Amino acid sequence: xxxxxxxxxxxxxxxxxxxxxxxxxxxxxxxxxxxxxxxxxxxxxxxxxxxxxxxxxxxxxxxxxxxxxxxxxxxxxxxxxxxxxxxxxxxxxxxxxxxxxxxxxxxxxxxxxxxxxxxxxxxxxxxxxxxxxxxxxxxxxxxxxxxxxxxxxxxxxxxxxxxxxxxxxxxxxxxxxxxxxxxxxxxxxxxxxxxxxxxxxxxxxxxxxxxxxxxxxxxxxxxxxxxxxxxxxxxxxxxxxxxxxxxxxxxxxxxxxxxxxxxxxxxxxxxxxxxxxxxxxxxxxxxxxxxxxxxxxxxxxxxxxxxxxxxxxxxxxxxxxxxxxxxxxxxxxxxxxxxxxxxxxxxxxxxxxxxxxxxxxxxxxxxxxxxxxxxxxxxxxxxxxxxxxxxxxxxxxxxxxxxxxxxx
Amino acid sequence: xxxxxxxxxxxxxxxxxxxxxxxxxxxxxxxxxxxxxxxxxxxxxxxxxxxxxxxxxxxxxxxxxxxxxxxxxxxxxxxxxxxxxxxxxxxxxxxxxxxxxxxxxxxxxxxxxxxxxxxxxxxxxxxxxxxxxxxxxxxxxxxxxxxxxxxxxxxxxxxxxxxxxxxxxxxxxxxxxxxxxxxxxxxxxxxxxxxxxxxxxxxxxxxxxxxxxxxxxxxxxxxxxxxxxxxxxxxxxxxxxxxxxxxxxxxxxxxxxxxxxxxxxxxxxxxxxxxxxxxxxxxxxxxxxxxxxxxxxxxxxxxxxxxxxxxxxxxxxxxxxxxxxxxxxxxxxxxxxxxxxxxxxxxxxxxxxxxxxxxxxxxxxxxxxxxxxxxxxxxxxxxxxxxxxxxxxxxxxxxxxxxxxxxx
Numbered sequence: 001x002x003x004x005x006x007x008x009x010x011x012x013x014x015x016x017x018x019x020x021x022x023x024x025x026x027x028x029x030x031x032x033x034x035x036x037x038x039x040x041x042x043x044x045x046x047x048x049x050x051x052x053x054x055x056x057x058x059x060x061x062x063x064x065x066x067x068x069x070x071x072x073x074x075x076x077x078x079x080x081x082x083x084x085x086x087x088x089x090x091x092x093x094x095x096x097x098x099x100x101x102x103x104x105x106x107x108x109x110x111x112x113x114x115x116x117x118x119x120x121x122x123x124x125x126x127x128x129x130x131x132x133x134x135x136x137x138x139x140x141x142x143x144x145x146x147x148x149x150x151x152x153x154x155x156x157x158x159x160x161x162x163x164x165x166x167x168x169x170x171x172x173x174x175x176x177x178x179x180x181x182x183x184x185x186x187x188x189x190x191x192x193x194x195x196x197x198x199x200x201x202x203x204x205x206x207x208x209x210x211x212x213x214x215x216x217x218x219x220x221x222x223x224x225x226x227x228x229x230x231x232x233x234x235x236x237x238x239x240x241x242x243x244x245x246x247x248x249x250x251x252x253x254x255x256x257x258x259x260x261x262x263x264x265x266x267x268x269x270x271x272x273x274x275x276x277x278x279x280x281x282x283x284x285x286x287x288x289x290x291x292x293x294x295x296x297x298x299x300x301x302x303x304x305x306x307x308x309x310x311x312x313x314x315x316x317x318x319x320x321x322x323x324x325x326x327x328x329x330x331x332x333x334x335x336x337x338x339x340x341x342x343x344x345x346x347x348x349x350x351x352x353x354x355x356x357x358x359x360x361x362x363x364x365x366x367x368x369x370x371x372x373x374x375x376x377x378x379x380x381x382x383x384x385x386x387x388x389x390x391x392x393x394x395x396x397x398x399x400x401x402x403x404x405x406x407x408x
Numbered sequence: 409x410x411x412x413x414x415x416x417x418x419x420x421x422x423x424x425x426x427x428x429x430x431x432x433x434x435x436x437x438x439x440x441x442x443x444x445x446x447x448x449x450x451x452x453x454x455x456x457x458x459x460x461x462x463x464x465x466x467x468x469x470x471x472x473x474x475x476x477x478x479x480x481x482x483x484x485x486x487x488x489x490x491x492x493x494x495x496x497x498x499x500x501x502x503x504x505x506x507x508x509x510x511x512x513x514x515x516x517x518x519x520x521x522x523x524x525x526x527x528x529x530x531x532x533x534x535x536x537x538x539x540x541x542x543x544x545x546x547x548x549x550x551x552x553x554x555x556x557x558x559x560x561x562x563x564x565x566x567x568x569x570x571x572x573x574x575x576x577x578x579x580x581x582x583x584x585x586x587x588x589x590x591x592x593x594x595x596x597x598x599x600x601x602x603x604x605x606x607x608x609x610x611x612x613x614x615x616x617x618x619x620x621x622x623x624x625x626x627x628x629x630x631x632x633x634x635x636x637x638x639x640x641x642x643x644x645x646x647x648x649x650x651x652x653x654x655x656x657x658x659x660x661x662x663x664x665x666x667x668x669x670x671x672x673x674x675x676x677x678x679x680x681x682x683x684x685x686x687x688x689x690x691x692x693x694x695x696x697x698x699x700x701x702x703x704x705x706x707x708x709x710x711x712x713x714x715x716x717x718x719x720x721x722x723x724x725x726x727x728x729x730x731x732x733x734x735x736x737x738x739x740x741x742x743x744x745x746x747x748x749x750x751x752x753x754x755x756x757x758x759x760x761x762x763x764x765x766x767x768x769x770x771x772x773x774x775x776x777x778x779x780x781x782x783x784x785x786x787x788x789x790x791x792x793x794x795x796x797x798x799x800x801x802x803x804x805x806x807x808x809x810x811x812x813x814x815x816x
Contacts (some may be wrong), residue, residue, distance in 0.1 A: 061739030063749045064764025080558030093735045093747065095764030128732025129765050157615075310718070311811055318812030327501045331469030337470045338500065357537050366558075395718075400805050403719055404726030 010277035010285050010373065010393070011166040015368055018153045019182040021205040023047040023247025024273070027198040028159040033090030039159035043144040044203065045113050046081040050247045051119065053216040055223050063092030065122045066241055068102045072118055077212050079141060081119040083203060084109050084137070085160050085223045085245060087188070090239050091124040091132040091203035101134040112141040118375045123201050123241045125188065126162050153205075157186035160201055162280050163402060164188050170270035172263035179252045181208045182264050186272040189278070200275055204267060208249035214255040218264065219244045223228035226268040229300070229390040230276050256319070271314030276391050281398025284316050286391065289378040293386030298335035301381065303390035305333030313395035316375065321366030323351045326377060418693050418781065418801070419574040419684035426579045427590040428562050429613040431455040431655025436567040439544045440550040442534060449545055449566035451552040451778050452611065453491040458655045460529065461624040463631050467646035471500030473530045474649055476510045480526055485537045485620050489527040489650060492517050492545070492610060493568050495596070496646045498769045499532035499540040506757050509542040519548040531609050532661065533596065534570050561613075565594035568609055571810060578678035580671035589616045591671050594681040597686070608683055610635070610650040612675060617656035621664040623795030626672065627652045634676040635709050637708070637798040638684050684799045687769035689806025693725050694799065701794030706743035711798035713741030721803035724783065729774030732761045736783060749790030755783065 024046045028039040046052070054073040056066050091098045102122060110117040124132060131294060157167035171184040191199025210218075218348065219242070244264075246254075254260035277285050289304050293299035306312055309329040314324035323344050330337050340355035347369045350358045368373070414495070432454050452458070459772040464474050490815040499506050510530060518525040520535050525590055532540060546758060565575035579592040597608025601771045618626075627650070635650065652672075654662075662668035685693050696714050701707035717737040723730035731752050748763035755777045 011415060039816060057739075059736070059739030059751075060741075060745040061735045090732075091763060093732060093760065095748065095762060097764065160536075207661060216754070258634070269501035310807070314808055315806065318505070320812070324498075324501060327469045327536060331465075331467035333468075337468040340503065352501065352537070356505065361608065397805055397808050400722055400725065400803065400808060403722035404804075406726070 006028035006264060007165045007285055008278045010070050010235045012274070012338035015154050016169050016171065018169050018184040019173065020150045021182055021184055021247060021327070022207045023050060024205050024245065025150050026156045027149065028152065028155045029140045029144050031086070031140050033133060034134055036272070039155065040087045041140065041408045042085050042156040042159040043148070044083040044156065045115065045148055046245050047249065048078060048080045049214040049243050049245050050081050050132040051077050051210055051215045052210060053244045054121070055219055055242050057062070061093060062092055063124065063239045064094065064098035064102045065124050066239060068106070069121050069123070069241060073122060074212060074216065075118055076384065079119055080298055080337060080352070081121070081245065082113050082114070082115040083121045085123045085158050086132070086137055087127070087162050089124055090314060091126050092128045092239055094131055095386050097131050099354050101132045104134045105137055108138040108141050110112050112145045119244060119407045123239065125160065125201055125223065125239050143282050145277050153186060156203070156245055159201040160186070160385070163186065163280060166278060168271055168274040169280070170267045170274070172266050174259045174263040175386065176254065176259060179250060181250050181254060181260060181263070182206060183267045185267050185271055185322055189275040200227070200240055200270055204242070204244045205263070206246050206264070207248065207250035208246050208254040208260055209250065209252055210246050210254050215244060215246055218261060222261070222265050226265060226272045228357045229388070230272045231390065234379040235385045240370030263381045269378050273279070273391060276393050279393035281396040281400070282393030283396055284394040284400070285391060286316060287376045287389060288392065289376060289389045290381070291387045292380040292384065293377070294336040294381070294384045296388055297384040297386070297389035300390065301332050301335035302330055302337070305329045305376065306379070307390050307392035310395055313392070315396040316370070317396045318371040319367065320347055321363065321370050321371055327352070327380065330379065330400040336383060337381055338383060343380045345378040350393045356376070409776060413785040414579060414662045415573045416686045417691055419450070420682070421476040422450040423565070423575055424577050424579065426582065426592040428558045429590055430657030431458060431590050432613050432653065433558050434560035434564045435555035435557065436560065437548045437552050439494070439548050441494050441541060443646060447563065448495045448664055449548065449552065450564040451556070452491040452518070452564065453523065453556055454653050455655050455657065456488045456665050457621040458489050458653050459485050459618055459623045461487050461620060461627040461652045462529070463627055463650045469501060471498055471647045471778050472506035472510045473499055473532050476514070477529050477531070477649060480529060482620060482624065483526055488521070488523045489529070489653065490517050490521050490523040493527045493531045493533070493609060494540070494545055495568050495570050496534040496540060496574070497532055497540045498534050498536050499546055500536045500647055501589040502537065502539055505539050509540045512542045513545055515645050516546040516549050516625040520553045529651060531647065533568065533609055539674035543659070551752070555589050561592055561594060561656045562610070568594070568596040568758050570596065571688060573747065574686060576682040577680055577687070578675045579680070580674045582663065582671040584660050584665060584666045584667060587658060589658050589660050589662060589668060589671070590614060590654060591616070591675045593679055595683055597683040608635070608648055610679055612652045614654050614672070615656065615658035616662040616668055617653050617658065618654050618662050619661055620698070623652060623654055628655055629773070630673050630676050634673060634680045635798070638680045638800065683797060686802050687801035687808045689804040689808070690801030691781070693722060694783045694801060695784045695797060697784060697797045697799065698789070699734060699786070699795045700790045700792060701796070702744040702789070702792045703794040704796055707742035708792040708798065710738055710741050710745070710789070711796045713737045713802035714785065714787070715798050720802055724778070725804045727775065727778040729754055729759070729771065729778050734787065735760070737785065744791060744792060745789055751788045751790065753786040754778070
């Protein structure tokens with residue numbers, strides 16, 4: 001595996017201070033699954049009554065832990081729950097052996113923690129197609145269980161990293177009926193990012209009180225506006241998993257509460273943006289705002305066509321205001337567009353309108369704008385009310401360097 | 409525009425000897441549309457009775473010359489016909505001005521050659537969004553008309569190049585009823601290649617006799633198996649055009665003739681492969697054979713998902729037999745797949761089967777295979793009889809270099 005030593009230029013200055021979420025404790029260990037000299041397994045144990053919701057990759061070649069999680073989501077919520085995650089090996093495309101590894105790990109976690117096996121959720125991330133050395137994980141479970149602490153979410157964020165150049169965390173607090181409800185989450189992901197759900201691992205915890213089916217509905221809706229609106233390279237992982245756990249420890253019921261929904265969305269969006277900012281080789285963070293489309297669905301198709309276009313992404317890497325490539329991407333997307341009704345803006349600069357370059361456009365203004373680290377490309381299709389915003393990064397030599405010898 | 413000085417390592421040793429096609433003559437000139445010191449306009453004039461068939465980009469932001477050609481294809485075929493092509497400027501997204509340029513050029517060609525304006529077809533290729541200096545072309549039409557020659561197809565191939573690193577030509581001869589029918593074609597294209605028809609400019613000439621509607625049907629069918637099965641970067645041009653002209657000079661009627669269809673397909677496939685071999689930054693030519701899919705359409709979806717995956721393409725660039733990324737691409741494609749029925753071969757090497765790496769697989773064999781310049785990745789889905797073959801190239805630093813400052 002390639003050593004990635006440089007931190008993304010788009011990384012936040014520091015890992016954020018995350019609130020402690022009552023009802024969940026964490027532990028990490030260096031089990032040597034693949035990496036040496038760093039933590040690579042994290043265990044979270046959740047108090048009885050925690051509702052666990054999840055969304056997962058739609059890949060037809062999903063990994064064994066994903067299939068196991070999908071079976072378990074929506075089951076009884078009374079007892080405690082546990083999440084075990086390893087990095088370094090995805091346990092994907094490993095046939096019968098992969099299923100056996102999940103069985104071994106979940107049984108051992110159940111025994112070590114007292115959690116029922118059908119409430120033990122696992123994820124694995126890393127290389128595809130190699131057998132997961134699950135014995136190395138099982139051997140450390142007693143140590144993990146003994147080390148569980150409420151304030152170890154940052155350590156958990158570090159243990160699940162693969163090619164990530166920084167750990168990713170985000171949180172929000174919301175006052176409801178005079179009481180504070182907290183949400184805190186962590187994520188990993190930097191390549192194979194084109195969510196057809198959420199192309200990465202994400203774990204979000206809250207002390208809100210909400211039943212599982214309401215939590216699941218809220219999660220699905222928010223995922224469509226957050227993790228499903230980012231792309232690094234248009235490639236969808238076999239392992240993407242997002243688990244959202246509500247311990248209920250605050251005693252505050254949040255079903256249907258709009259303030260809580262907004263707080264959750266802000267945490268999800270923050271984590272999603274951090275994944276893009278750690279996109280392999282990324283040097284620019286790009287927001288693509290599409291308005292005036294025939295429908296919201298069309299707007300997203302256009303946005304993703306722009307965000308995934310190698311020609312657009314390389315132009316951004318080269319700080320070239322090559323709006324012709326934006327026109328090209330809209331044209332190829334397959335969604336409704338009328339060349340002569342389009343307008344395109346880079347930041348506040350009106351670049352093109354009415355089928356041609358704007359009379360007010362000056363290339364030097366756009367070239368100066370493109371030197372920024374965070375860019376907005378806005379497209380109005382002039383057709384209707386449909387809108388969508390998606391986020392991506394540029395395509396640089398760094399992406400080629402990282403991926404031309406990831407396994408070597 | 410970036411200076412591309414190195415010829416693709418996948419280029420053929422030399423431009424092929426192309427047969428003279430009776431009934432068509434060519435001329436080229438250096439009009440200084442954008443480039444200096446090289447030819448950039450080609451004119452072809454076709455004898456009366458020539459049938460002209462065409463297929464064009466399906467982009468919603470098609471260029472003005474494409475829209476004009478589409479209007480004209482299928483009209484009366486009795487008189488002579490003409491094709492004028494310029495490189496350096498695509499006359500795309502140029503609004504009313506773009507339409508006016510096409511009108512000016514086609515009117516001037518009609519006057520200089522005596523061809524009816526509704527039989528004058530034009531294409532433009534190069535930068536998007538800048539006005540085409542059509543006066544520079546119009547000023548040279550008399551010179552072009554005076555210089556028409558039957559044996560100048562190679563010069564025509566050179567005049568239409570943009571970022572191409574070599575001119576592309578191919579031909580075939582077929583004996584029908586004791587007479588020889590010839591087919592010869594030229595193409596340009598190396599980036600913005602993901603045909604939603606044929607993402608490039610292609611001109612094919614034959615002395616076969618066939619009526620326009622039969623020629624158009626044959627062309628549409630062959631395009632689906634040739635140019636629509638290649639991709640360099642998943643980006644679809646606003647200008648793609650393929651014109652197929654049958655002069656009838658051989659006197660041999662070919663409607664419904666399978667030998668002629670095969671000859672035409674061989675020329676189209678050869679040109680399509682040359683476009684991939686000149687893919688921006690390409691160092692490997694990759695054939696992806698998909699079999700056992702639920703349908704031919706599903707097979708093509710899987711093939712294109714593999715061919716367009718940046719992670720697969722960078723692994724190939726790095727000579728890394730990273731078959732896990734092939735599994736990922738199949739999983740994300742959206743077409744039917746069953747992880748445990750898949751098999752994957754690199755050349756003759758069985759890599760994976762039954763949901764896991766094959767017991768006979770040795771990484772060193774596959775690593776040695778990946779060092780080759782022409783690679784075959786074969787996927788059998790184990791579901792049905794659907795099959796498709798598509799062609800692509802690797803994704804290298806060269807692609808980033810070429811596209812991060814194409815306009816600068």
